[in-house]
Amino acid sequence: MNSTAMAMGLFRVCLVVVTAIINHPLLFPRENATVPENEEEIIRKMQEHQEKLQLEQLRLEEEVSRLVAEKEALQQAEDHDGQQPPEAHTAWDLWSTLCMILFLIIEIWRQDLQDRPFPECLGGDEDDLSGTPLRGLPLPDKAALDHFYEHCIRSATGDATRTREFVEGFVDDLLEALRSICNRDTDMEMEDFIGVDSMYENWQAERPLLCRLFVPFIPPEPYSFHPELWCSSLSVPLGRQGYGQIKVTLADGDPLGCICGKTKLGEDMLCLLHGKNRAVRPSSGGGGEMEDLLCSRKSSYLDTMQVMKWFQVALTRAWHHIAHKYEFDLAFDQLDTPGCLKIKFRSGKAMPFTLTPVIQCNDSDLYFVLRPPKEPCGGTPATSTDWPLSFAVYERQFLRMTAKALPEGACHLSCLQIACFLLSKQSRLTGPSELSNYHLKTALLHLLLSRRAADWKASQLQARLQELFCFLERSLLEKKLHHFFVGNRKVPEAMGLPGVVRTAEPLNLFRPFVLQRTLYHSTVDFFYEMLKNAPTFIREYSLHVPSNHASPPPKAVAL
Numbered sequence: 001m002n003s004t005a006m007a008m009g010l011f012r013v014c015l016v017v018v019t020a021i022i023n024h025p026l027l028f029p030r031e032n033a034t035v036p037e038n039e040e041e042i043i044r045k046m047q048e049h050q051e052k053l054q055l056e057q058l059r060l061e062e063e064v065s066r067l068v069a070e071k072e073a074l075q076q077a078e079d080h081d082g083q084q085p086p087e088a089h090t091a092w093d094l095w096s097t098l099c100m101i102l103f104l105i106i107e108i109w110r111q112d113l114q115d116r117p118f119p120e121c122l123g124g125d126e127d128d129l130s131g132t133p134l135r136g137l138p139l140p141d142k143a144a145l146d147h148f149y150e151h152c153i154r155s156a157t158g159d160a161t162r163t164r165e166f167v168e169g170f171v172d173d174l175l176e177a178l179r180s181i182c183n184r185d186t187d188m189e190m191e192d193f194i195g196v197d198s199m200y201e202n203w204q205a206e207r208p209l210l211c212r213l214f215v216p217f218i219p220p221e222p223y224s225f226h227p228e229l230w231c232s233s234l235s236v237p238l239g240r241q242g243y244g245q246i247k248v249t250l251a252d253g254d255p256l257g258c259i260c261g262k263t264k265l266g267e268d269m270l271c272l273l274h275g276k277n278r279a280v281r282p283s284s285g286g287g288g289e290m291e292d293l294l295c296s297r298k299s300s301y302l303d304t305m306q307v308m309k310w311f312q313v314a315l316t317r318a319w320h321h322i323a324h325k326y327e328f329d330l331a332f333d334q335l336d337t338p339g340c341l342k343i344k345f346r347s348g349k350a351m352p353f354t355l356t357p358v359i360q361c362n363d364s365d366l367y368f369v370l371r372p373p374k375e376p377c378g379g380t381p382a383t384s385t386d387w388p389l390s391f392a393v394y395e396r397q398f399l400r401m402t403a404k405a406l407p408e409g410a411c412h413l414s415c416l417q418i419a420c421f422l423l424s425k426q427s428r429l430t431g432p433s434e435l436s437n438y439h440l441k442t443a444l445l446h447l448l449l450s451r452r453a454a455d456w457k458a459s460q461l462q463a464r465l466q467e468l469f470c471f472l473e474r475s476l477l478e479k480k481l482h483h484f485f486v487g488n489r490k491v492p493e494a495m496g497l498p499g500v501v502r503t504a505e506p507l508n509l510f511r512p513f514v515l516q517r518t519l520y521h522s523t524v525d526f527f528y529e530m531l532k533n534a535p536t537f538i539r540e541y542s543l544h545v546p547s548n549h550a551s552p553p554p555k556a557v558a559l
Helices: 002-022 039-078 086-115 119-123 142-156 160-181 304-325 392-405 412-430 437-450 458-478 511-515 517-543
Strands: 194-196 211-218 223-229 243-250 328-332 340-345 350-360 367-369 387-390
Touching: 142 412, 142 458, 142 517, 160 211, 160 304, 160 350, 194 392, 211 367, 211 392, 304 328, 304 350, 392 412, 392 437, 412 437, 412 458, 412 517, 437 458, 458 517, 511 517
Parallel strands: 211 350
Antiparallel strands: 194 211, 223 243, 243 387, 328 340, 340 350, 350 367, 367 387
16 A cells, blocks of 8 residues: 555656646747736636636546545455555655645746846847847837937937036026025025936936936924935835835924024024914913924924925025026926926026925935825825935936946947937827836836946947837836835945845835726837837938927916
């Protein structure tokens, strides 16, 4: 009986292993397999496949049981006690253990394969683009791309340096005026601006040229900011990842209080805790009640809506203080976006720029940016005390550090410029989508970290652009695009990224697609439509470059 049990155990182990291998999609992919149209189709086919496997398993078990019964009947005729030797149980336990070990090895191997980059995106020949999964949508050849880049994108961004110098000079004057009219003892202190994004990373794709500037601000003494990172607590909902809160405290740790009553303020002075100078009204309990707080009511956390109102009022007063020096007007371009400004010349031309108030996260180059609360796609509703965390300074530093190791005239920024150009044109043709320049930039950063420096020669522009879209397509199909810095331990330690960010769980930028099917399908359709129209866009704009790429500006509100 011992040999019979071992044989049957071996048979079952082999049956299970062979079934797992044959049905494993990574080991034996079906050549004609296609992605079903929707998740219901996937579930239906999985259920049908599961039922077939269960029926086959029952049939095999019945056959095995019949053979075992016949064998046992013969053994019982020869064995007087009719008891199964204990060695059989031991043998079966051994084979069961081996079966579990084999399943574990297969699962670990499968996870390892999933974590590796797709060979068609990262491991193929740079000049061989066959096998890319872009649904047969070829991009223009290298000569067409080079001609398009030189005559369209490069010419459109040639005066970027002069634009930056003009905007920076004006912002310096504006911030100095703001500091001069504020009370240093009671109002927030604005520090020097920091240039971020495409204009300062040299990949601005088209007009209008747009300068994006961060303006860090700090509270007056004796107040201090205490940022609370989202990744420092395990209780933060998935929908609020990438956010944090700013706690306002006194330097000695006392509860938050107002010092308006201790200092005589001017009629238009702005207090840290008050939108404007108001007296503290006694409440029925004999205490004080503060109105128009920059902190959220009944809490000591900085409120984005209150800070936005304060910042817009402060900018308006600063502009009125220096307006007589300039022969142009300054207006808020979008009232619901703080610091979105536009210089309006008498000739009718306009020059937009953004001046975003930010709060530095401890001693790092992370910044909490002022942005009105936005309802996320599913998950926990946004609150006015949630501050988005920006890695813009780290992104600029990484691109600069990487550029030093790349060949002269590397094509990485050209890839990003062309991709963003195509995205912009498709958005104006069919309307905006959830796909953004930041998604394209994130994909490029991942590729820069994965590819050798020699792979970014200028002659490989077509290959790298195709690879960029290949990476983005795979991310869309998987509904997974990880943030480049959060939880990415491959980022060089020389970047000085805070340890709590490096060790955090990866942040999926495509998480809204998991929650909203309609949003996902419309974005995928937009992506393939953009690729389909790419040759037409490139051909048309290579022949004729419009004098102004900008869409009709929205109505501005003068300061």
